[in-house]
Amino acid sequence: MKIIRRLRLCDLMTGLLWSLWFLSGDVVAARLPDFTELVQNTSAAVVNISTTKKIEPQEMPQLPEGMDIPEGSPLEELFKHFFGQRGLPQETRSLGSGFIVSGDGYIVTNHHVVQNADEIIVRLQDRRELTAKLIGSDKRSDLALLKVEAKDLPVVRTGSSKVLEVGEWVVAIGSPFGFDHSVTAGIVSAKGRSLPGDNYVPFIQTDVAINPGNSGGPLFNMEGEVVGVNSQIYSRTGGFMGLSFAIPIDVALEVVEQLKAQGKVIRGWLGVQIQDVTRELAESFGMKRPHGALIAQVLAGSPAANAGLQVGDVIVEYDGHPIKTSSMLPPLVGVTAVGETVPVKVLREGSLRTLRVKIGQLSEDEAAAAPPADQLEPDTVKVESLGLVVADPSEEERQRSGDKGVVVRRVLPGPARQAGIRAGDLLLRVGKTPTPDVETLLRQLKRLPGDKPVAVLVKRGDGSLFLAIKPEETQ
Template identity: 55%
Template sequence: MLFRNTRSLLIAGILLSGVAAQAQADLPDFTSLVEKASPAVVNISTRQKVADRSANQLIPDLEGLPPIFREFFERGFPRSPSDSGKNRQREAQSLGSGFIISEDGYVLTNNHVVADADEITVRLPDRSELTAKLVGTDPRTDVALLKIESKNLPAVKIGKSSDLKVGEWVVAIGSPFGFDHSVTAGIVSATGRSLPSENYVPFIQTDVAINPGNSGGPLFNLKGEVVGINSQIFTTRTGGFMGLSFAIPIDVAMDVANQLKAGGKVSRGWLGVAIQEVNKDLAESFGLERPAGALVAQVMEDGPAAKAGLKVGDVILSVNGKPVVMSADLPHLIGTMKPGSKAELGVVRGGDRKTLTVTVGALPETDEELLAANKGSGSDLNSSRLGVRVSELSAEQKKTLDVQTGVVVSEVTNGPAALIGLRPGDVITHLGNQPIESARSFIKIAAELPANRSVSMRVLRQGRASFITFRLTE
């Protein structure tokens, strides 16, 4: 009996060892990748002169402290009266990562690593340091291109981020917290991610450990090819890694780099529309089978979309045959197109599908230019069914809001209007997928709205347009 039990234990042990060995064999070995790729990964440090808020002789030397502690102590020491009016400066420093993309010294990193720097230094793996020239930056994609004067430098292999698959292994090399050439690994968690503050980058999401100092460093696939630039993390107040990291696809970054190298700036496509997500209720209201596409909430006057006949309430479902599933897909697809090129838009209008051809425009370079591109009297009438009183738009309101038709909300009582959050001063331009020509047409359309079905309403508030939905019970 003892022999039989011992034999069973031995067999079980052998089987477990075999399973463990097989599991170990299935895990990738990154050593060869790191040995070949590391020489092209660099450390980037910057210096910048900033106003010295302390300007106080009683304050001890704080330059050796990390910035977060230095600023804490500076705020804690009061300024002396003798220092008032003095314009002292101190030197701020930052650290990040980058990688060499050509043997003649072009280096890619993040814009936020080198933004406003007075001096940029690139440290190579052999610890030699070279002053870098800033070729150009693109804040919208957070990409910066540098140039160092040297020859026969080790360069990375550029891969295709479009070939990435969710679940495949990726490796990051960088300088988190200043620890040069730290290697971390993980998998691709998602592709084509949109972040609230970024409209033109379909981010690669990974679970690779990324921390301050990794910014601008490369993300490699198992072939040793760069597929992304590590750019952002999702974190709590601690500022540390939480398992959500985001990288700029190398396809996007190299397009930016090539444009910066050629002309020092980046141009990208633009439609001249404001869009929003299509939820379940909006999909039902606009006659869609399922929530999908980008709902056009505003069309800028004389913009590319307006010239092509795109209208408010259109739902864009595709661009040149590529599906627009989420509204954030549209800026990605249009942004990669060259200004002046043609785009075929698959659109749903009033339940009917049609194709519009638009000549893509150039996205304004600054937010001020973009804002500039997006630039009634009569008796009140009351809709007791909606619980809202409206009046005609004045000529001045139409000019200021850049609208031709619509009504302004003068009072909100009880009813659907209050439930959906309408306020006095809101401008209603469409109701039930129909344009509002006057206050009387608004009352007429409101009276004919169907019950127990999603109804859409387009509202302008402080110059911003959006569609909202509601249901009438009777």
């Protein structure tokens, strides 16, 4: 009897476990998103964009003087192969995606999708093909606005990328490799990503599969609202590798409004070169934790210079917005109206102060100069504590740089190399003391405490940056 009861109890427990297993499976399945309704409601407003660009024929070698090949002769094709067929331009084609933002035919896509295109064709979901006119394009944000002649077109609903959360499900619709209206899904991996060469866009990073042809297409949240414009992928193969980046829709809409109104984008300008505050730099500045945007250079005559901002200031707040990393500052400055005066809170020598800056206009062209080449000269001094070979600059170097400092001739194994100093850099100051010559540099190094890093201001090309170095004790 006891055995039977134990068997019944065992059967009951087994049944209970199986029930829990099935229930847990149902719960997991219930939590997985269903994208079918979202896709049905939004796909009609997503378009395929194809462009054609004419390339003028390259200058071809001439036939020998006096030589004439009769048309239709057996040698004609051979000579065409080697000497070319003159006067016939070639065409290159590219594909991308876009989405309709107004019923009268305004379409958003990427700048690089339509750049230098001679013809832009928009294909709708109902297979209509319309010729598009380029209203305006902005290289810095990689956005473009097109217009087709049509009425009552389906349009997307736009949301806000500001309320988008990391881990949230998102969906991309586009034309990867020309396959129209392909749907891929994933999650938001990060927000506010700064990419090389893209200072004015705080990108949304996702793991949504994006490939060539998806560029310019929309990124939807689960409410069916556009929260981003798919723009770039990180790839070593040319295909998707789990890292894709979208332009936040809040940034895109501001750009689109300016493109629609004036065909170009006008951005605010502060006139500083900035960098992140590392742990070592924070320690050297007496900060409790790394945060803010460290000013490494203030351009002469810029709004920053006129307001009293200085090299070594750490911008911790701009117009009421806390600055956690340096990448947060350029987008905020860029969207500030030209001529507007905004409060900028800085940390200077351990004290917070607020300056008011009248924002200027960012110029169209920004040139980035390369660092000067190494120039080894005999009049050099080896600085053992830093691992550097330095020298006073020549008269030509002084005139070229326009600054007083010490030239780095060689970088040896040691603290300077670990900090990122390069040959050709100009050391402008160590700690709070300017270093106009080698003698001053050596004198200042002797005064430094040996138990913590020191901030060294370096000029590299036309830019400047701070590096944190902890000098080694020398015998």
